[in-house]
Amino acid sequence: MRPVLEIAGLVVRADDGKGSWIDTIRNVDLTVSAGEVVALIGESGAGKSTVALAALGYARPGTRLVEGRILFDGQDVRALDERGLRRLRGRDASYVAQSAQAALNPAIPIGAQIAEPLLIHGIASGTEAEARIASLIGLLDLPVGIVTRFPHQASGGQQQRIVLAMAMACAPRLLVLDEPTTALDVTTQIEVLKAIRTAIRGQGSAAIYVSHDLAVVAQIADRIVVMRHGAIVEQGPTAEIVERPKQPYTVTLIDAVRPRDRRLTREAPRGPAPLLALRGVNASYEQQGWFGPARGGNKVLRDIDLTVGKGEVLAVVGESGSGKSTLARVVAGLHPRLSGDIALAGTTLADRVRRRPLEQRRRIQIIFQSPDLSLNPEERVGEIIGRPRQLYFNEARTNRDAHTDRLLDMVGLPPSYERRFPAELSGGERQRVAIARAFAAEPDLILCDEILSSLDVVIAAQILELMRELKRKSSVAYLFISHDLVTVAQIADRIAVLYAGTVLELGATSAVFTPPHHPYTALLMAAVPQLRRGWLDDAFKLRGPTAQRRAAPTGCPFQPRCPLAIPGLCERELPPLREQTSGHAIRCHRSDAELRQAQTSPVQTSPN
Amino acid sequence: MSAGEATAQAIPRPRRLPPPLACIGLAIVAIGLIMALLGPFLARHGAGELISERPFPAASWALPFGGDHLGRDVLSRLLHAAPVTIGLALGATTVGFVIGLTVGFFTAEVRGNTDTMITWILDILVSFPPKLIALIAIAGLGSSLPILIATLGFVHAPRVARVARAVAMNISAMDFVEAARARGESVLAVMVREIWPSARRPMAVEFGLRVTFSILVLSSLSFLGLGVQPPMTDWGSMVRENMSGIFLGTPAALIPALAIGILTVGINLVIDWIGGSSGRRLTEELSR
Numbered sequence: 001m002r003p004v005l006e007i008a009g010l011v012v013r014a015d016d017g018k019g020s021w022i023d024t025i026r027n028v029d030l031t032v033s034a035g036e037v038v039a040l041i042g043e044s045g046a047g048k049s050t051v052a053l054a055a056l057g058y059a060r061p062g063t064r065l066v067e068g069r070i071l072f073d074g075q076d077v078r079a080l081d082e083r084g085l086r087r088l089r090g091r092d093a094s095y096v097a098q099s100a101q102a103a104l105n106p107a108i109p110i111g112a113q114i115a116e117p118l119l120i121h122g123i124a125s126g127t128e129a130e131a132r133i134a135s136l137i138g139l140l141d142l143p144v145g146i147v148t149r150f151p152h153q154a155s156g157g158q159q160q161r162i163v164l165a166m167a168m169a170c171a172p173r174l175l176v177l178d179e180p181t182t183a184l185d186v187t188t189q190i191e192v193l194k195a196i197r198t199a200i201r202g203q204g205s206a207a208i209y210v211s212h213d214l215a216v217v218a219q220i221a222d223r224i225v226v227m228r229h230g231a232i233v234e235q236g237p238t239a240e241i242v243e244r245p246k247q248p249y250t251v252t253l254i255d256a257v258r259p260r261d262r263r264l265t266r267e268a269p270r271g272p273a274p275l276l277a278l279r280g281v282n283a284s285y286e287q288q289g290w291f292g293p294a295r296g297g298n299k300v301l302r303d304i305d306l307t308v309g310k311g312e313v314l315a316v317v318g319e320s321g322s323g324k325s326t327l328a329r330v331v332a333g334l335h336p337r338l339s340g341d342i343a344l345a346g347t348t349l350a351d352r353v354r355r356r357p358l359e360q361r362r363r364i365q366i367i368f369q370s371p372d373l374s375l376n377p378e379e380r381v382g383e384i385i386g387r388p389r390q391l392y393f394n395e396a397r398t399n400r401d402a403h404t405d406r407l408l409d410m411v412g413l414p415p416s417y418e419r420r421f422p423a424e425l426s427g428g429e430r431q432r433v434a435i436a437r438a439f440a441a442e443p444d445l446i447l448c449d450e451i452l453s454s455l456d457v458v459i460a461a462q463i464l465e466l467m468r469e470l471k472r473k474s475s476v477a478y479l480f481i482s483h484d485l486v487t488v489a490q491i492a493d494r495i496a497v498l499y500a501g502t503v504l505e506l507g508a509t510s511a512v513f514t515p516p517h518h519p520y521t522a523l524l525m526a527a528v529p530q531l532r533r534g535w536l537d538d539a540f541k542l543r544g545p546t547a548q549r550r551a552a553p554t555g556c557p558f559q560p561r562c563p564l565a566i567p568g569l570c571e572r573e574l575p576p577l578r579e580q581t582s583g584h585a586i587r588c589h590r591s592d593a594e595l596r597q598a599q600t601s602p603v604q605t606s607p608n
Numbered sequence: 609m610s611a612g613e614a615t616a617q618a619i620p621r622p623r624r625l626p627p628p629l630a631c632i633g634l635a636i637v638a639i640g641l642i643m644a645l646l647g648p649f650l651a652r653h654g655a656g657e658l659i660s661e662r663p664f665p666a667a668s669w670a671l672p673f674g675g676d677h678l679g680r681d682v683l684s685r686l687l688h689a690a691p692v693t694i695g696l697a698l699g700a701t702t703v704g705f706v707i708g709l710t711v712g713f714f715t716a717e718v719r720g721n722t723d724t725m726i727t728w729i730l731d732i733l734v735s736f737p738p739k740l741i742a743l744i745a746i747a748g749l750g751s752s753l754p755i756l757i758a759t760l761g762f763v764h765a766p767r768v769a770r771v772a773r774a775v776a777m778n779i780s781a782m783d784f785v786e787a788a789r790a791r792g793e794s795v796l797a798v799m800v801r802e803i804w805p806s807a808r809r810p811m812a813v814e815f816g817l818r819v820t821f822s823i824l825v826l827s828s829l830s831f832l833g834l835g836v837q838p839p840m841t842d843w844g845s846m847v848r849e850n851m852s853g854i855f856l857g858t859p860a861a862l863i864p865a866l867a868i869g870i871l872t873v874g875i876n877l878v879i880d881w882i883g884g885s886s887g888r889r890l891t892e893e894l895s896r
Contacts, residue, residue: 332790353792361792374783378805387801391791434787441791 002074004173004206005032005055005093010068012050012059012230024063025050025230032174032206039209039221039238041253043458044427047230048210052176055208056093057085073173091121094167098179100159104151110162111147117169136165139202140195156320157188161195168199175200175207181216185320185483186527190539193219197536212456215257215529218242219536226250242531256457257531274307275477276331276364276445281305281340283323283330283501300326301501304340305577308445311475315492315509317485317524323501324481328447331479332366344445362392365438369450371430375422381408381433382418388440407436411466428459432466439470448480452487464490485521486528489513494583497521500557503577507584516595518586520558556589564590564598630881636874644694647687655688656680656839664850664858676850676860685841686864692842694871697822700757704764705815711765712772713799713807716780727773733766738825746834756835760825764818771814775807809882816879820872827868843868 012025025047032038032055040048050063057077059065070077072093080088089095094117097103105113114133118124124132133147140161151159160180167175180196181189197220200207211217217224218238225235226249234247245251283301300323308314316324329335331342333353342349344363350356365388368374375384385407386400395403405415411432422430431451438446448467452460468491471478482488488495488509495512497505497520505518512521526539556562559570569589579585580592588595626634643650653659659671660679667674673682715726745759776799779785785802793801829835830844838845843864850860 334786334790353790354794356792358792361790366787366790368783368787370783374787376784376788376802376805378808388791391793437787 003031003033004036004073005030005208006069006071007031007051007054008069008071010051010054010070011066012047012054012063013066014063021064023230025054028068028227028230028232030055030225030232032208034173034206035204036223037200037207037209037221039211039217039224040227041211041214041217041224042227042233043212043253043456045229046227048212048227049178050230051227052178052208052210053095055174055176056089056095058089087121090117090167090172091123091170092172093174093176094170094172096160096163096167096175096177096180098182100156100163100183101151103163104159106151109148109150110154113151114147114162114165114169117166121170123170132169133165136168139168139199140165141191141198155188156184157191160184160192164192164196164199168203168205171203171205173205175205176210177207178210179212180209182211182213186529187319187523189216189529190527190536193536194540196220212458213257213529214242214253214457215531215535218531218533219529226253239533252458254531256461257529275310275312275345276306276308276479277341277343278304278306278331279341279343281327281330281342282338283326283335284338299338299501301330301337304501304503306496306503306506308477308479309493310444311471311477312494313471313478313480313492315480315482315488315495316498317482317488317495318498319483319524321500322498324483324498325449326501327498328366328449328479328481332364332447333361358392362388362441363444364447365441365443365445366447366449367431367434367438367451370454371422371427371434372454374434375430375437377422379421380418381413381420381422381425384422384433385418385436385440388437392441403440407440410439410470411436427455428463431455431459431463435463435466435470439474439476443476445477445479448478450481450483453483460487467491484528485524497524502557502574502587504558504587505585506577507581511581511584515599516580516586516592517599518558518588519562519564519590519595519598522599523561556587564588564594566590626881629877633874633877633881636870637878640690640694640871640874643687643690644698645691647690651681651684651687653681653684655685655841657684664853664856664860667859673863674858674860676846677853682846682850682860682863685846686843686867689841689843689846689864690867692836692840693823693826693844693868696753696756696760696826696836696842697819700760700822700826701764701815701818703757703761705768705818707761707765708768709772709811710799712769712774713776713803714795715769716773716776717795717798717803723773727770730766730769730773734770738763739828742825742829743834746829751834751837753836756826756829760822763825764822768814768818772807772811775810776803779803779806813879813883816875816882820875823868823872 007028007030010025010028010030011023013021014024015021028047028051030038030051040052042048050060053060054065054070055072055077057065057070057080065078072088077085077088111133114136115129118129118132134144137144137146142158142161142165146154146158146162151162154162164180177196181192184192193216209217209220221238223235224238224241226233226241226247228249233249234241234245241250242254245254281301281304282299284299304327306314316327318324326335330337333349333351333356336351344360347360349360353361382401382404385404389395389400389403404418408415408417413429413432413436417425417429417433422433425433434451452463455463464487467478470476471491478491480488480492485495492509494506494508496503497512497518499520505512505521517525529535555571555573556565556575559565562570565571566589573589575587575589577585577587586592586595658679659665659681660675663675663677663679665671665675665679671681671683673686676682676685711726711730715723741763742759745755745762749755780798780803785798788798788802826835826842827844827847830842831848833845833848836842836845846864847861850858853860854862
């Protein structure tokens with residue numbers, strides 16, 4: 001059988017900004033047969049997307065395809081002119097980008113956007129297009145009424161499936177998927193992965209799947225190609241790469257997914273007065289404006305009671321929209337609370353950060369999710385790290401410089417980085433700078449708001465290790481916010497599971513990981529990608545009733561999605577946070593025995 | 609995203625010459641500034657010095673641009689008027705800019721009801737036609753340099769404030785500004801240290817546009833006889849004085865008009881360059 005795509009000896013050159021060209025892709029060969037799914041994996045900068053885009057004859061601005069042969073169905077793509085490329089793209093080969101939100105036009109109804117490639121390529125008329133859209137929507141498990149809606153009315157997972165529908169509209173022979181689930185949280189990722197797999201199999205189209213997550217790729221790909229520094233490191237059938245990797249770099253990638261020492265066994269010292277105590281904290285995005293109606297009205301946080309001990313790591317885990325970031329913002333004084341009390345070392349904190357004394361501000365620091373956005377692009381690294389020293393300790397310039405060097409060294413960066421701008425650093429290095437800035441204040445508590453989720457697996461593992469090391473060296477406490485239970489298990493002393501602003505489970509890490517779990521915790525555990533084949537199907541089954549993702553207004557907020565909900569009780573009454581062993585509590589009407597029974601069913605929930 | 613990471617390491621950007629149109633613009637602006645600073649010293653004759661007995665003497669080596677309606681040297685008067693025209697425009701724009709920028713950044717940073725109220729007042733101020741405000745102010749207070757600067761500054765301030773607010777709104781929603789707030793930086797520190805550096809380029813464009821606008825409004829006021837009063841002169845009043853010469857075919861009115869036009873175009877060329885390159889840099893930085 002002739003391959004759909006044949007790339008041989010591909011070389012891509014990029015303008016390095018200094019007037020000379022450097023090779024970003026060096027002599028890459030790649031073949032994709034009809035109906036085959038090939039995964040390109042590697043860390044950022046490996047050249048995965050560049051190779052994938054080259055399949056469409058596309059080179060990003062500032063780069064050029066200089067050498068090599070790209071044959072699509074025997075046709076030389078590099079020899080095509082603009083018209084030929086337009087006929088190829090979207091019809092014979094199509095592309096799904098990472099950010100669905102950026103890929104969709106906010107002003108055009110969803111149905112019209114899916115129809116666009118069909119009409120542009122003259123493949124279908126209006127009525128035929130409608131039929132085609134209806135079948136795609138069914139295939140991808142989207143609600144029928146979605147065609148008349150606009151992109152902002154669809155959820156993140158739906159948006160990604162809509163982009164997929166656009167890409168599939170012309171039944172292309174090759175689908176290029178560029179990190180399609182990276183921006184989604186774990187439970188949404190399952191839905192989209194399942195849709196992608198169904199779609200590819202149903203259509204019989206070949207696909208190139210670009211990802212940095214080996215576990216995700218293991219569920220979808222027939223063959224895996226590992227890339228690093230613009231060259232292929234290793235390639236082979238999925239099972240072989242996952243089970244018998246030959247190259248050390250592949251082993252590194254697998255280890256990043258399958259951490260060896262998972263848990264801290266150390267028990268946190270728990271003094272009589274906790275460092276941070278939240279009592280009955282409520283918050284919402286409702287705003288009392290002078291003009292126009294108040295926005296929102298739903299509470300984002302409901303009666304939160306949590307404590308963080310001195311030197312303790314409390315992880316707050318939940319999907320996007322669970323209120324976990326709002327929790328960090330409320331503690332930081334960036335978002336007002338409706339009611340409740342927050343105390344730092346026994347002293348009540350003012351609502352807004354500007355009303356707190358300098359000393360209190362110094363003691364709580366925050367690190368944000370995306371280091372690309374959280375560092376001032378116009379300031380040098382030295383100024384960024386030096387500012388807290390100046391602000392909190394009123395430190396003179398010379399002392400500050402000495403401290404900056406020490407802090408840079410602490411986070412593993414050379415002193416020369418002091419003179420650089422954030423744009424001159426890689427993503428991982430930028431996050432290190434953000435960490436150094438937080439530590440510059442010598443805080444008692446650092447709020448870590450999803451600090452790993454914008455980084456690829458290998459870099460994220462390094463940053464996590466850094467956070468653990470810094471923790472060992474000082475008595476700082478972390479409030480560690482994440483959507484990923486497995487990551488959290490490697491650093492947290494205790495875990496709080498948050499859903500729709502309500503704490504559903506709270507306990508020591510080892511206790512949370514031992515059944516019985518709250519049904520939602522069990523769902524989150526199953527949603528963490530595993531290398532095991534068949535994980536996707538198990539996770540999809542365990543996911544519970546679909547569609548209804550909105551929290552219930554009364555009763556248990558998780559009840560609409562709960563596989564164990566008791567009709568007549570759960571939708572009426574919010575269960576109490578029931579303490580089962582010391583320090584471990586579950587908010588559920590079901591008894592421990594019932595939960596344990598449901599969770600020791602054949603579906604494995606442990607990540608390894 | 610993946611290929612960008614490898615190339616992002618390239619350290620400082622090489623300094624490249626601005627594109628040709630921007631070079632022309634920069635040259636015009638430079639000449640304008642030199643005229644504004646040194647004009648009176650370069651002039652061969654005094655501003656009021658009568659060179660010829662007749663009105664509108666023809667151009668010659670002694671009078672490169674000819675003479676005006678009283679027989680004065682047009683080139684010398686052009687040089688004497690340059691500091692007035694350009695200085696007034698820069699002064700008025702700076703006054704409006706400092707006020708507008710402060711109000712705009714402040715209201716974007718504090719948000720809430722204060723923002724709603726200030727924006728409301730700004731909208732009301734913007735709804736008055738600028739020339740009308742200027743005419744009323746001059747009619748009531750008389751025409752003097754401080755009054756002209758204050759009036760034009762007052763016209764500029766709410767317009768600049770609205771642009772500054774819009775620019776600052778986008779920046780203040782970014783995480784690095786949030787990080788500064790979480791540190792407990794004061795409103796002023798957030799405005800100066802966090803928002804201003806990223807707002808510099810778009811605001812520079814706005815400054816250039818406002819200077820152009822000032823030159824045109826001042827010139828038209830002078831043309832109406834409401835602006836700069838004799839014996840002081842600016843380019844706008846030179847056009848008015850020498851209008852009758854147009855029918856005699858002398859360039860005395862056209863030269864100052866041309867000077868206004870060229871300077872305006874020059875400033876705009878520079879603005880286009882700053883605006884264009886800032887747009888590219890900003891998206892480049894955001895997409896990384």
